[in-house]
Amino acid sequence: MPIMRAAYTSSFNAEDPLAALTVGERPEPTHPESDWVTVRVRASSLNHHDLWSLRGVGLSADQLPMILGCDAAGVDPDGNEVVVFPVVPDRADPRGMSILSEHFQGTLAESVAVPRANLVPKPAELSFTDVACLPTAWLTAYRMLTTKGRVDEAEAVLVQGAGGGVATAAVRLGVALGKRVYATSRDAGKRERIAALGATAVEPGARLPERVGVVIETVGAATFEHSLKSAAAGARIVVSGATSGHEPVLNLRRVFAMQLEILGTSMGTPEELAELLALCVRRDIRPVVDEVVPFSRVANAFARLASGDVFGKVVVDHTA
Structure with a gap:
């Protein structure tokens, strides 16, 4: 054999x-x-x-x-x-x-x-x-922003825990799509690298200068309250991971009062992967x-x- x-x-x-x-x-x-x-x-x-x-x-x-x-x-x-x-x-x-x-x-x-x-x-x-x-982390980020997050309806995006594969991809893609991107990291060095990608890097839990239309959430319990507070009315909070824990405290009054959507997703489809490849070529994204x-x-x-x-x-x- x-x-x-x-x-x-x-x-x-x-x-x-x-x-x-x-x-x-x-x-x-x-x-x-x-x-x-x-x-x-x-x-x-x-x-x-x-x-x-x-x-x-x-x-x-x-x-x-x-x-x-x-x-x-x-x-x-x-x-x-x-x-x-x-x-x-x-x-x-x-x-x-x-x-x-x-x-x-x-x-x-x-x-x-x-x-x-x-x-x-x-x-x-x-x-x-x-x-x-691209096929796992970047495809997941692409689907979170587009298919689930409907980022074309938003002006600003929050990415929690940038540094990992999905979150860093979401920062890069969000900037390439012309959105104002805020991204959190506990590490000062990573915040510098996030800023170099064109995002506004902030410490976890920091108050943003505006509320965002899409939140990319892969961290979970440690950041979910901040995600809720940072979301504008009608915003989409898209979840594909929970590295800090999968049972966050959830303020349901904020969810219904602000008419927030909490959406789960993972991976994508072959068609979405082809779209992502085409976007990388068209926008010169690497x-x-x-x-x-x-x-x-x-x-x-x-x-x-x-x-x-x-x-x-x-x-x-x-x-x-």
């Missing part, structure tokens, strides 16, 4: 997820359905989902070993340069779908198998490093990249993500 290099988990470690990471050889991917194809991966990027997998969240022991990674770009069997949409049909999942590295092997390998319908053409104007950042790491040092990429000091995406170059 042909083998390939891959980064995977064959055990779980809730306290020290990096200790559960293995870099070694795995079999080349197989096709569970006739419409699946193999993509030779050129670049991938990490998400906190990968660290949660190493901790054992969302995986069971009988699924191991599992190749990690949701995001990838590469070359399909016909030689086309493609971006991989990471959500695949899954009859075994109650949702009817799953993300690569949940029930099907992930992208942190030389090759990944996906349905052909999950392949989105890569624009020539964007590098493999650029597009490898993802915020914290570091590009060769696959030979993929363990360093995981350590960088786990450090908490990341600003933007950590990308793995599979050609190095």
Whole structure:
């Protein structure tokens, strides 16, 4: 059986997820359905989902070993340069779908198998490093702003907890779409980098000079009260994460008095990914990249993500 290099988990470690990471050889991917194809991966990027997998969240022991990674770009069997949409049909999942590295092997390998319908053409104007950042974090941010947040109806946006992949993408996209963007961070260095992206950087909980039409919320309990207080009448608070806790105190009187919409979302669709790619070309947007790491040092990429000091995406170059 042909083998390939891959980064995977064959055990779980809730306290020290990096200790559960293995870099070694795995079999080349197989096709569970006739419409699946193999993509030779050129670049991938990490998400906190990968660290949660190493901790054992969302995986069971009988699924191991599992190749990690949701995001990838590469070359399909016909030689086309493609971006991989990471959500695949899954009859075994109650949702009817799953993300690569949940029930099907992930992208942190030389090759990944996906349905052909999950392949989105890569624009020539964007590098493999650029597009490898987009399918999870950037697509989530794009959907939060556009499909869910209806940002075209707003003048100003608040992004909570900028620095991570989704929040930083939301800052970059919001500015590119011509909106006044406010973004919070506890870290003074990250606030400087947020300002360099064209946003107004503020400390968490700070009073804004105006109320906003869209709030991008990935932090949860620690920031949700501030999100409510910062929202203008009729604003949309769009939630795709809760890194500080998922049970915030919620002032329902403010919700109904201000006629606020609280909307949940995750990921997006292949069509939205194609829209995002086109927007990046049209507006000359490039993802915020914290570091590009060769696959030979993929363990360093995981350590960088786990450090908490990341600003933007950590990308793995599979050609190095």
